Amino acid sequence: MSATATEGATRVVGTRMLRREDPALLSGEARFVHDLVVPGALHMAVVRSPFAHARVTGVDLGAARAMPGVVAAFSGADLAGEWAAPMPCAWPVTADMQSPAHYPLAVDEACYVGDGVAVVVATSPAAAADAAAVVDVAYEELPAAVDLEAAASDAAAAHLGAPTNRAYTWELDPDPSAVAAAFAGAAVTVSERYVQQRLVPAAMEPRGVCVVPQPFGGEVTVYSATQIPHILRTMLGMTAGVPEERIRVVAPSVGGGFGSKLDVYAEELLCLALARRLRRPVRWTEERTEAAQATIQGRGQIQEIELAATADGRIQAVRARIVADMGAYLQLVTPGVPLLGAFLYHGVYDVPAYSFSCVGVFTNKTPTDAYRGAGRPEATYAIERAVDTLARTLGQDPAEIRRRNFIGADQFPYASVAGLTFDSGNYEGALDVALGLADYSGLREEQGRRRRTGTRMQLGVGLSCYVEMCGLAPSRVLASLNYVAGGWEAATVRMLPTGKVQVVTGSSPHGQGHETSWSMLVADKLGVAPDDVDVLHSDTAISPFGLDTYGSRSLSVGGTAIVMAADRVIEKARLLAAHQLEVAPEDLEYEGGRFSVRGSASRAAELGALAFAAFVAHDLPEGMEPNLEGSATYDPVNFTFPFGTHVAVVEVDTETGRVELSRYVAVDDCGNQVNPLIVDGQVHGGIAQGVAQALWEEAAYDEAGNLLTTSLADYLVPAASELPSFTLGRTVTPSPSNPLGAKGIGEAGTIASTPAVVNAVVDALAHLGVTSMEMPVTPERVWRAVRGAAGQSQVEQSQIEQSQISTTGGGA
Amino acid sequence: MQVTVTVNGVPETHDVETRTLLVQYLREVRGLTGTNIGCDTTSCGACTVLMDGESVKSCTVLAAQADAHEIITIEGMAAADGTMHPIQQAFQEHHGLQCGYCTPGMVMAAASFLQEHPQPSEAEVREGLEGNLCRCTGYHNIVQAVLAAASPPEAVR
Numbered sequence: 030m031s032a033t034a035t036e037g038a039t040r041v042v043g044t045r046m047l048r049r050e051d052p053a054l055l056s057g058e059a060r061f062v063h064d065l066v067v068p069g070a071l072h073m074a075v076v077r078s079p080f081a082h083a084r085v086t087g088v089d090l091g092a093a094r095a096m097p098g099v100v101a102a103f104s105g106a107d108l109a110g111e112w113a114a115p116m117p118c119a120w121p122v123t124a125d126m127q128s129p130a131h132y133p134l135a136v137d138e139a140c141y142v143g144d145g146v147a148v149v150v151a152t153s154p155a156a157a158a159d160a161a162a163v164v165d166v167a168y169e170e171l172p173a174a175v176d177l178e179a180a181a182s183d184a185a186a187a188h189l190g191a192p193t194n195r196a197y198t199w200e201l202d203p204d205p206s207a208v209a210a211a212f213a214g215a216a217v218t219v220s221e222r223y224v225q226q227r228l229v230p231a232a233m234e235p236r237g238v239c240v241v242p243q244p245f246g247g248e249v250t251v252y253s254a255t256q257i258p259h260i261l262r263t264m265l266g267m268t269a270g271v272p273e274e275r276i277r278v279v280a281p282s283v284g285g286g287f288g289s290k291l292d293v294y295a296e297e298l299l300c301l302a303l304a305r306r307l308r309r310p311v312r313w314t315e316e317r318t319e320a321a322q323a324t325i326q327g328r329g330q331i332q333e334i335e336l337a338a339t340a341d342g343r344i345q346a347v348r349a350r351i352v353a354d355m356g357a358y359l360q361l362v363t364p365g366v367p368l369l370g371a372f373l374y375h376g377v378y379d380v381p382a383y384s385f386s387c388v389g390v391f392t393n394k395t396p397t398d399a400y401r402g403a404g405r406p407e408a409t410y411a412i413e414r415a416v417d418t419l420a421r422t423l424g425q426d427p428a429e430i431r432r433r434n435f436i437g438a439d440q441f442p443y444a445s446v447a448g449l450t451f452d453s454g455n456y457e458g459a460l461d462v463a464l465g466l467a468d469y470s471g472l473r474e475e476q477g478r479r480r481r482t483g484t485r486m487q488l489g490v491g492l493s494c495y496v497e498m499c500g501l502a503p504s505r506v507l508a509s510l511n512y513v514a515g516g517w518e519a520a521t522v523r524m525l526p527t528g529k530v531q532v533v534t535g536s537s538p539h540g541q542g543h544e545t546s547w548s549m550l551v552a553d554k555l556g557v558a559p560d561d562v563d564v565l566h567s568d569t570a571i572s573p574f575g576l577d578t579y580g581s582r583s584l585s586v587g588g589t590a591i592v593m594a595a596d597r598v599i600e601k602a603r604l605l606a607a608h609q610l611e612v613a614p615e616d617l618e619y620e621g622g623r624f625s626v627r628g629s630a631s632r633a634a635e636l637g638a639l640a641f642a643a644f645v646a647h648d649l650p651e652g653m654e655p656n657l658e659g660s661a662t663y664d665p666v667n668f669t670f671p672f673g674t675h676v677a678v679v680e681v682d683t684e685t686g687r688v689e690l691s692r693y694v695a696v697d698d699c700g701n702q703v704n705p706l707i708v709d710g711q712v713h714g715g716i717a718q719g720v721a722q723a724l725w726e727e728a729a730y731d732e733a734g735n736l737l738t739t740s741l742a743d744y745l746v747p748a749a750s751e752l753p754s755f756t757l758g759r760t761v762t763p764s765p766s767n768p769l770g771a772k773g774i775g776e777a778g779t780i781a782s783t784p785a786v787v788n789a790v791v792d793a794l795a796h797l798g799v800t801s802m803e804m805p806v807t808p809e810r811v812w813r814a815v816r817g818a819a820g821q822s823q824v825e826q827s828q829i830e831q832s833q834i835s836t837t838g839g840g841a
Numbered sequence: 842m843q844v845t846v847t848v849n850g851v852p853e854t855h856d857v858e859t860r861t862l863l864v865q866y867l868r869e870v871r872g873l874t875g876t877n878i879g880c881d882t883t884s885c886g887a888c889t890v891l892m893d894g895e896s897v898k899s900c901t902v903l904a905a906q907a908d909a910h911e912i913i914t915i916e917g918m919a920a921a922d923g924t925m926h927p928i929q930q931a932f933q934e935h936h937g938l939q940c941g942y943c944t945p946g947m948v949m950a951a952a953s954f955l956q957e958h959p960q961p962s963e964a965e966v967r968e969g970l971e972g973n974l975c976r977c978t979g980y981h982n983i984v985q986a987v988l989a990a991a992s993p994p995e996a997v998r
Contacts, residue, residue: 047933047934047936048933048936050941051932051933051938051941052925052933053941054938054940054941054944055915055925055929055932055933055938055941055944055945055948056875056915056916056918056919056925056929057873057874057875057876057914057915057916057945058875059875059941060874061874061877061942063874063877063878064868064874066872155860231976232940232942232976233877233879233885233887233940233942233943233974233975233976233977234877234879234940234942235878235879282940282941282942283940284877284940284941284942284943285939285940285942285976285977287976316881317879317880317881317882317885318881539940540939540940540941540977541939542939706936707936709936709982710936710939710977710978710982713978713979713980713981713982714939714976714977714978714979715979716979717978717979717980718976718979740880740881740882740884741879741880741882741884741885741974742882742884746974746976748967748970748971748972748973748974748980749966749967749968749970749971749973749975749980749983749984750967750968750970750971751971752967752979752980752981754963754981754984754985755979755981778979
């Protein structure tokens with residue numbers, strides 16, 4: 030024990046330690062929900078509406094029930110008695126928010142393509158699917174609210190009998206007269222409209238759930254591919270009417286989430302209700318088409334942003350108006366997603382006047398909810414695109430106009446016009462590092478050469494300077510935003526008799542490497558080797574309290590709880606060490622798992638030995654309880670505010686419209702890092718997802734509300750061949766808000782990258798007169814933009830460009 | 842129908858339904874759940890295994906087609922003493938996985954690719970793995986891992 034304590038004195042926090050999660054995942058040993066072998070389990074299949082909006086006038090289950098292997102089949106009406114409450118929305122953002130009751134199966138009215146209307150339970154997945162195919166549902170098709178702006182003006186009702194499709198209007202308008210004055214007196218204004226297309230999160234592991242009841246004991250175990258086992262337990266109890274203490278939720282290995290597994294889903298409730306009713310285990314694994322239709326989608330906003338600026342480009346006011354597509358129902362945090370961006374439409378800039386409003390609108394489409402970044406990518410996109418437009422309008426360099434408007438490094442903590450306190454930052458520092466890594470001036474020279482020669486392949490450079498708010502979240506702030514829960518995280522650290530350590534965390538990882546990072550935190554605290562620290566998580570029987578993993582919160586909130594718990598272990602051990610060494614506790618120095626008497630270092634007690642002494646309890650100070658264990662719950666005092674600058678370099682083929690992302694530089698500041706290897710990985714993956722929104726991905730619907738992109742063959746998740754390697758840099762500005770100085774990095778890449786790429790495309794074509802570009806930036810959109818600009822400004826264009834564009838031929 | 846398939850060196854004979862996919866056979870009959878299922882359109886590559894040394898997407902091969910063939914799954918990559926295959930090691934050393942769901946298929950695809958391209962360029966690696974989707978890593982570190990695994994020629998057995 031003392032040996033490990035001494036070895037552990039080498040600090041590991043800050044090193045690129047390899048992940049302990051990897052061997053199980055690399056060998057096929059890891060178990061995802063679908064891998065669990067559960068004897069006697071039945072398989073559920075869901076019958077889903079093929080109409081965006083329809084009355085359900087009859088459900089005939091006779092043929093399905095007669096199919097081989099079928100155990101039971103139910104309509105929504107059959108199961109109506111199973112629910113103690115509708116499915117939960119935890120974020121009623123306004124007191125008058127409309128929220129149509131949402132049950133796991135629709136009863137009278139189906140409200141999106143994919144809305145469940147019946148279930149079949151059978152002895153095999155194939156038997157269940159075969160039987161689901163013969164369930165005869167009679168529908169009476171209704172007008173559907175598909176287009177977001179048409180829905181906002183109530184052209185068609187998304188829900189029968191609802192007075193309006195508007196779920197809520199939420200405003201942040203601290204000083205309307207200041208905004209009005211700024212626009213009235215502005216030398217320059219910018220007014221832009223952007224569409225945030227819907228996205229399919231597309232975690233590689235589809236959702237899955239397996240509910241194992243103990244009918245005689247009254248308990249039930251729910252295995253789910255979820256990010257939120259703790260929240261799910263509470264919500265399942267409230268919705269299905271099962272006493273919460275009887276529910277154990279386990280998230281085994283979970284194959285990615287990105288927010289899509291931060292929800293309470295119909296299938297989880299259905300499996301629970303069916304297992305209870307049939308007294309047998311019931312399981313369901315999502316098919317990829319269901320993942321597109323019946324798992325939440327991300328984004329889905331129309332944004333209008335206006336800037337008021339002085340003649341030299343200083344931004345005096347930002348006004349943003351958002352229409353946000355809720356989809357057919359409010360899922361767990363659907364209405365709150367735009368609010369997570371509401372405070373950030375002025376970005377990294379020191380703006381004195383600010384106004385934001387958002388209208389949440391129901392449509393007959395798949396519900397939206399949090400998807401990587403959740404509100405902050407949308408806000409960052411709007412301000413960073415608009416600032417580029419401002420730079421173009423004034424003929425200024427986009428880097429310089431950003432520099433001119435930055436919140437200065439000497440202004441932190443910064444009281445923002447939107448009411449936040451930005452913890453720390455050095456935005457210009459990150460910009461400088463990024464411009465250096467990208468060789469910005471060299472890129473501009475190359476761009477100039479290409480413009481002069483009028484070559485077919487034009488070069489574009491796009492900047493994105495971002496700040497985001499994460500580390501969700503101070504509970505009091507959540508209360509002010511009408512969120513129904515808190516934002517704390519819980520942890521326990523316990524020393525076992527042999528000096529090994531168990532950490533219990535309320536965080537619930539699904540790819541983030543928490544086991545590795547948390548072991549590093551505790552190893553340094555307790556002076557043990559990381560391998561001697563086991564990290565337990567994602568099982569409500571093991572970690573009874575937790576608020577789970579989303580919103581880049583797990584290190585800054587959950588990690589802080591862990592080090593607080595470790596400190597409590599150390600403080601108790603100090604009392605025991607003082608007892609053993611017969612000195613006062615305050616006469617002991619602690620470092621690396623060892624207490625030594627100040628001024629007499631050879632008189633010492635090792636933490637491992639103290640753990641054993643506390644376990645045998647033969648000689649403890651009067652009143653001390655046996656064992657060394659500490660628990661802590663940390664409620665953050667503020668959000669954390671990671672920031673950085675990303676630079677995208679694109680080559681745009683002006684003849685075909687093809688865009689190639691040729692280089693990408695990301696400089697991020699997430700405060701202090703526990704494991705830079707993992708930070709790098711989070712940034713890489715985040716960039717890829719943000720680039721994908723810019724260039725490829727869209728959950729596309731037809732006019733009738735049919736989702737057109739229902740498989741990975743037509744929803745374009747990028748492959749390795751479509752992306753470059755990324756150049757990463759980092760600055761380190763610790764957060765003063767938590768003892769780790771950590772901020773968060775899970776979403777930063779996605780938040781920053783989308784506007785960088787689209788700015789780069791517009792930049793490549795700006796000299797041709799292109800000023801706008803919608804996402805995804807398809808070759809067709811680029812081609813049309815180049816042609817359109819050529820038609821509008823022929824005089825300004827060189828002969829070479831003219832002849833090149835004319836070779837694309839044809840009418841628009 | 843009856844099939845005899847050698848999986849990770851072990852031949853077994855089983856009765857299967859004719860519609861049984863190889864991935865279902867591996868997971869449900871042979872109990873080898875390391876091979877994951879990520880889609881139903883042969884798009885994602887999570888279910889990639891080696892059939893007679895070449896990568897196949899096991900959702901697109903019938904168990905019947907694997908009759909009398911040799912299959913290697915992710916469970917068959919490590920040495921008998923538990924030492925991970927050099928490609929597996931490279932994935933860990935270069936942080937080429939996060940959630941790990943695409944990883945078994947990615948490793949198998951990489952093994953087949955490196956067999957055919959022992960000294961690939963980065964661009965060749967990216968093209969060679971385009972049939973396998975990953976949502977976590979942005980591919981950066983997967984590419985680094987495959988390039989690193991290519992360095993010792995004996996990386997592919």
